[in-house]
Amino acid sequence: MTIEQAVLENFRELPAEKQQEVLDFIQFLKHKLPSKKRRIPPSSIAGKGKTLGDIISPTVNEEEWECLK
Numbered sequence: 216m217t218i219e220q221a222v223l224e225n226f227r228e229l230p231a232e233k234q235q236e237v238l239d240f241i242q243f244l245k246h247k248l249p250s251k252k253r254r255i256p257p258s259s260i261a262g263k264g265k266t267l268g269d270i271i272s273p274t275v276n277e278e279e280w281e282c283l284k
Contacts, residue, residue, distance in 0.1 A: 216224075226237060255261075268274055 226234060229237065273280075
């Protein structure tokens with residue numbers, strides 16, 4: 216038996232008010248799902264970003280790290 220079949224079988228056995236609760240919960244879960252929309256930057260800033268340094272190496276020399284002193 217699939218999950219869908221099990222859910223439907225159990226759903227049909229519920230009284231109408233409980234079926235409505237299940238439907239409300241399903242709609243709540245669907246609303247919580249992350250949006251698939253891709254954000255688009257405003258044209259005034261699109262393409263103007265700069266990478267200022269290497270994302271792997273630190274921006275400050277290790278000699279200047281206070282936690283190593």
